Amino acid sequence: MDRDFLFNFSTMDHYKETAATWNKLANLYEERFMDLTIYNESYDCVCKTLSKEQTAVLEVGCGPGMIAKYLLEKRPDLQLLGTDLAPNMIAVARKNVPEAQFEILDSKEICSLNQNFDAIISGFCIPYLNSEDTKRFISDAGKIINQNGLLYLSFMSGTEEQSGYQTGSSGDRVYFYYHPEENILRQLENSGFEVLKRFLIPFERANGMKEEHLVLIASKQ
Numbered sequence: 001m002d003r004d005f006l007f008n009f010s011t012m013d014h015y016k017e018t019a020a021t022w023n024k025l026a027n028l029y030e031e032r033f034m035d036l037t038i039y040n041e042s043y044d045c046v047c048k049t050l051s052k053e054q055t056a057v058l059e060v061g062c063g064p065g066m067i068a069k070y071l072l073e074k075r076p077d078l079q080l081l082g083t084d085l086a087p088n089m090i091a092v093a094r095k096n097v098p099e100a101q102f103e104i105l106d107s108k109e110i111c112s113l114n115q116n117f118d119a120i121i122s123g124f125c126i127p128y129l130n131s132e133d134t135k136r137f138i139s140d141a142g143k144i145i146n147q148n149g150l151l152y153l154s155f156m157s158g159t160e161e162q163s164g165y166q167t168g169s170s171g172d173r174v175y176f177y178y179h180p181e182e183n184i185l186r187q188l189e190n191s192g193f194e195v196l197k198r199f200l201i202p203f204e205r206a207n208g209m210k211e212e213h214l215v216l217i218a219s220k221q
Contacts, residue, residue, distance in 0.1 A: 014175035018128050019085050021172040022063075026088035028170065030064035032206075034096065039123070039154070042199045042215045043067065046119060046152055047074040049196065049217070054118035054149065055079050060107045060137075061125030065093030068100045071121070081117075083107070108133055111140045119150040124213075126155050126184075127176050130163075134179060135187050142191035145220045151193055154201075154215045157181040169206065181214060193218035 022029070050057075055078050059068055062082030071078055082097070083105035084090050093102045105113075107125055120141050126134045141151050158178030167173040188195060199215035 014130075015128075018174040021168075021174050022084075023086035023088045024172060025168070025170060026064060026086060026092050029089070030066075030092050030096070034064055034066045034069075036066065038201050038203060038213075039067075039215070040070065042152070042154070042197070042201070042217065043070050044074065045197050045199075045217055046121070046150060047071060049150060049219075050075070050078075050119055052077070054146075056115075056117045056146075057081070057119045057121065058110070058113070058115075058117045058144075059083065059121040059123070060105075060110060061085075061122060061128075062093050062102065063089050063123075065096040065100070065102070067121055067123050068093065068097045072097065072099060081113075083110070107137060110137070111143060113144070116144050116146050117149060118146050119152065120145055121152045123152070123154050126153060126179060128174065130177055131160060131179065131183065134177070134184070138184070138187045138193075139191050142193065142220060147220055149220045150196075151188070151218045151220065152215070153184065153218075154213055155179050155184070156211065157184075157214045184216065188216070188218050192221050194221050 057078050057080045059082040062084045068080050068082050080100040082093055082102040085106050090102045090104050156178050162178040165173045166176045195216055195218045197217040201213045203213050204210050
């Protein structure tokens, strides 16, 4: 049997299980992360960098709406569309941020929106995409972001060999992909982006494990 077919089949299994887990744990995720403040400086950077005329924002992988809520509290003029693959996440986000618009959408299908945006926010979305789909996501983002618009990416920098299933306290698991920072930087450059700001954010898991999250904010040239 073709090796690429086996790889793609396995990847689809990863995606399917991960999506099911996030859908199941939407309320728990809301409880744990809705008031998380460690990223606020990076969100503030987005709000300050966008001009008054730049108001069309797409959030991909919006979860329960924590980023959307924060952005709209700082910039109520933003016209924000949040998307997520998990229906339960969308339902929770609509409850938490009624002033925004939310819809179910796979992150691999953002070009189907047939709309351009002044910013795309992707908070910990690409850790659930493999390297090829991440490359495609950045390329697609470049096609629908207006000139001088922003792309916000947060992820874990690491080798692809570190990728694998992570199991939470509930026993449910997700497949987590690490991405080498140099690969993301190259893909951003190839898609017409210039990195404006880089944040390294310390994070401690519920089990006490400490890690660093990487945030890149890039401008479409």
